Each structure stands twice: as C-alpha cells, then as structure tokens.
Amino acid sequence: MIYRIIFFSFLCISAPIFGQKEEAQAHIAALTNIEMFGRGYVNNGHAIAANYLANEFSKYNLTPIFENNFFQEFNIDVNTFPTEIDVIVGGEKLIAGKDYLLDPQSGSASGTYSLFKFDIDSISNFLAKQLDLPLKTAIVVDVSTIKSIDTLSMLNELKYELVKLFPVIWLNNEKFTWSVSSSELANPIIQMRPLNLENQHKIYLNFKNELLKDLTTKNVIGKIPGRKEKFIVFSAHYDHLGMMGSAVFPGANDNASGTSMLLSLANYYAKKKPKYNMLFIGFGAEEVGIKGSYTFVNNPPIEMDKIKMVINLDIVGTGSDGIAIVNAVEQEQNVKKLISINSSKKLFNKVKIRGQAPNSDHYWFSQKGVPAIFIYTLGGVKAYHDIYDIHETLPLDKYNDLFTLLIKLVKKL
Numbered sequence: 550m551i552y553r554i555i556f557f558s559f560l561c562i563s564a565p566i567f568g569q570k571e572e573a574q575a576h577i578a579a580l581t582n583i584e585m586f587g588r589g590y591v592n593n594g595h596a597i598a599a600n601y602l603a604n605e606f607s608k609y610n611l612t613p614i615f616e617n618n619f620f621q622e623f624n625i626d627v628n629t630f631p632t633e634i635d636v637i638v639g640g641e642k643l644i645a646g647k648d649y650l651l652d653p654q655s656g657s658a659s660g661t662y663s664l665f666k667f668d669i670d671s672i673s674n675f676l677a678k679q680l681d682l683p684l685k686t687a688i689v690v691d692v693s694t695i696k697s698i699d700t701l702s703m704l705n706e707l708k709y710e711l712v713k714l715f716p717v718i719w720l721n722n723e724k725f726t727w728s729v730s731s732s733e734l735a736n737p738i739i740q741m742r743p744l745n746l747e748n749q750h751k752i753y754l755n756f757k758n759e760l761l762k763d764l765t766t767k768n769v770i771g772k773i774p775g776r777k778e779k780f781i782v783f784s785a786h787y788d789h790l791g792m793m794g795s796a797v798f799p800g801a802n803d804n805a806s807g808t809s810m811l812l813s814l815a816n817y818y819a820k821k822k823p824k825y826n827m828l829f830i831g832f833g834a835e836e837v838g839i840k841g842s843y844t845f846v847n848n849p850p851i852e853m854d855k856i857k858m859v860i861n862l863d864i865v866g867t868g869s870d871g872i873a874i875v876n877a878v879e880q881e882q883n884v885k886k887l888i889s890i891n892s893s894k895k896l897f898n899k900v901k902i903r904g905q906a907p908n909s910d911h912y913w914f915s916q917k918g919v920p921a922i923f924i925y926t927l928g929g930v931k932a933y934h935d936i937y938d939i940h941e942t943l944p945l946d947k948y949n950d951l952f953t954l955l956i957k958l959v960k961k962l
C-alpha cells in the first residue's frame with residue numbers, strides 16, 4: 550500500500566513549463582525513483598513505469614491507438630532475483646552490484662560451499678575429478694590474468710558445463726555490466742574480484758532466483774493526429790534491468806533519458822497540429838531481447854507502409870562528444886538532413902555515422918523495410934547497465950539541443 554501512495558504522489562508532478570531540460574529532470578527523477586524498482590520485473594517495476602507513461606500521455610491528451618487505452622500487451626519469460634542475496638566470504642557480506650554480479654541466468658544456491666580453484670593447466674585432470682567433488686563445492690575460475698581470446702572463449706564455454714553441477718565463481722576485474730535473461734541455469738554464476746577470495750576456502754551463498762513465465766508486459770502507444778496520412782514515429786524503451794536482490798539498477802541514461810525525451814516531444818506536439826500523424830511509443834522489454842518492438846512490428850496497430858520514419862531514442866542523457874546514429878548508412882538521405890540542421894544550428898560537435906546493428910528498437914522496423922534510425926548521445930558519464938547509472942550524475946547538458954534537432958528534423962521530413 551505504501552508504494553501506491555508514494556507512486557500516486559509522483560504521478561501528481563505536473564509537467565513543468567519552464568523548458569525541456571527541467572521537464573526531463575522531473576521525469577528522470579520519477580522514472581529512476583526507488584518506487585519504480587529499476588523498471589524491471591521485481592515488484593512489477595515495469596508496470597509502474599508503463600502506467601507513468603500512460604498517465605503522461607493522457608495529461609497531454611494523446612489519442613489511444615487501441616479502443617480506450619494506450620497499452621499493447623505481450624508476454625515474456627524473465628529470470629529474477631526478488632529477495633535478499635547473501636554472498637558471504639570470511640565473515641563479510643559482499644554488496645550486490647558493487648562487489649559482485651549474479652549472471653542474469655543464475656539459478657539458486659544455499660549453504661556453505663568449499664571453494665575449488667580451477668587450474669587451467671590441468672583441465673583434463675579436472676574433468677576426470679569433478680564428479681568426485683563433494684556436493685557443496687563452488688568452482689572458482691580466475692580469468693583475471695588471461696589475455697588470450699581463444700582461452701577466454703574456451704573457458705566461457707566450459708563455464709556453462711561446470712554450472713550444470715556446481716555454482717561457478719568467475720573472477721576478473723572487468724566492469725560489472727548486468728543484463729536480463731529469459732532462462733535459468735541449474736546453479737549460479739557469480740562474477741567477482743580475485744581480491745574478494747584471496748586466502749579463502751569457503752563461501753556462504755543464500756539466494757533464490759525466480760523464473761517468471763509468460764509475464765504480461767506492455768508497449769505504451771499514443772497518437773497525435775496530423776494533417777497528412779503518413780506517420781512519424783518516436784520511440785524509446787522505458788524498461789530497464791530492475792533489481793538483483795537489494796541492488797537497484799536505476800537506468801537514468803538507459804533509458805529514462807530517452808523516455809523523458811519521448812514525453813517532451815509528445816507534450817510539444819500535443820499543442821500543435823502537426824503535418825504528419827505523430828506516434829509516440831514507449832517500448833517494453835527492450836532489455837529482455839528487444840521484445841516490445843518485435844511485438845509491435847509483428848502485430849502493427851497501424852499500417853506499416855504508412856510510417857514515413859521511426860526515430861528511436863536510447864541513452865540520450867549526455868552529448869558533450871556529439872551523437873551517434875545507428876542505421877545511418879541505409880538512411881543516408883534523412884541523416885543528411887539531420888547533419889545539415891546540426892551544422893547550421895551548431896548543436897553537436899560531432900554526428901557519428903554507424904551502420905545497422907540489432908542493438909535497440911529501431912531494428913525490427915528496418916527489418917520490415919520501414920525507414921528507421923536510432924540516436925544516442927556520446928561523452929559524459931560512462932555508467933551503463935550498472936548501479937551507477939543514476940539521475941544525480943546524468944548531465945543532460947545537450948538535452949535541449951537534441952530536442953531542437955529532432956523538432957527541426959521532423960519539419961524537413
């Protein structure tokens with residue numbers, strides 16, 4: 550109940566009228582608020598975020614594309630870690646997201662495990678020996694000093710064999726970058742630092758994964774009627790990674806920033822009579838494998854050949870080093886228009902041209918022959934898919950410039 554009360558209180562934040570950046574700060578603060586649980590699948594964070602978008606759409610008087618609501622529902626499988634995670638070494642409880650990450654596919658574990666250090670130089674010995682290891686053993690694979698890509702990929706494959714029987718502790722000093730999985734393993738894989746296990750022989754693990762099957766999530770779709778038949782589509786995924794035990798992944802840059810830009814644009818065009826029909830889509834389940842846009846293009850609520858262009862926004866909270874455009878090579882004509890607006894208005898110091906990549910929601914549109922680009926910003930904070938992607942450090946210093954660029958681009962389409 551308390552969540553509902555708090556949620557209601559930030560629903561009441563009315564969209565400020567003093568400029569897009571200030572509007573963005575309010576939206577991003579709301580979308581990254583703990584009460585949205587990282588917009589993932591623990592405590593229904595994704596549904597709370599979808600309701601936030603729908604509520605904003607109705608404030609701006611957007612037209613629902615379906616009978617009487619803004620939602621296009623679809624089902625996903627998703628592996629979650631809804632309860633507290635205990636990883637205790639030498640009497641010290643390690644901190645989720647800071648000291649370790651559970652591989653998103655991880656299964657459950659409970660109890661004290663003896664650590665068995667995997668020796669890369671005697672793999673065949675090990676493979677013979679592993680069946681004799683006691684039940685409560687966790688296999689430690691230290692890849693922190695391995696340089697060879699071939700060895701690393703061999704060990705990666707082996708990891709998925711080992712985890713069928715034992716928890717695997719994967720030691721390296723790589724950045725912690727989390728994601729979401731639709732499946733579960735028999736045991737967990739835990740990424741941590743070699744330092745955490747120095748001189749240790751045991752580890753205590755206690756946590757439970759929960760694979761949610763056929764969970765209903767949704768796209769949020771609103772329309773502003775235009776004077777012409779064709780559509781311009783703005784899209785941004787509103788979902789993020791959610792929570793891993795008590796660790797929250799707020800996803801300020803990815804993609805509260807793009808969601809906020811979507812809302813800024815909807816709010817702006819709602820007060821105009823635009824040339825084209827404008828469609829605003831907050832996609833769900835992008836982080837689960839670009840599922841929301843896949844659902845949309847395969848069950849399109851509008852005729853796909855009426856879409857003049859899709860502009861997808863994902864990670865747009867920085868920009869001090871410019872912007873990048875994915876699928877720009879194929880969309881050369883439209884991108885040329887964007888580049889010329891950018892130079893004449895002196896907005897960004899660089900427009901990086903990229904080819905196609907299946908890395909966000911523009912992709913499925915392109916696959917169906919619909920002109921689509923994906924814009925993200927460059928420079929500024931480096932936090933990505935980790936607990937540090939927070940709104941307090943997101944610069945938004947080029948947010949108004951991106952807004953201007955998009956408005957001017959639509960005029961030229």
Ligand SMILES: [Zn+2]
Pocket residue numbers: 786803804835863864
């Ligand atoms: Zn994203």
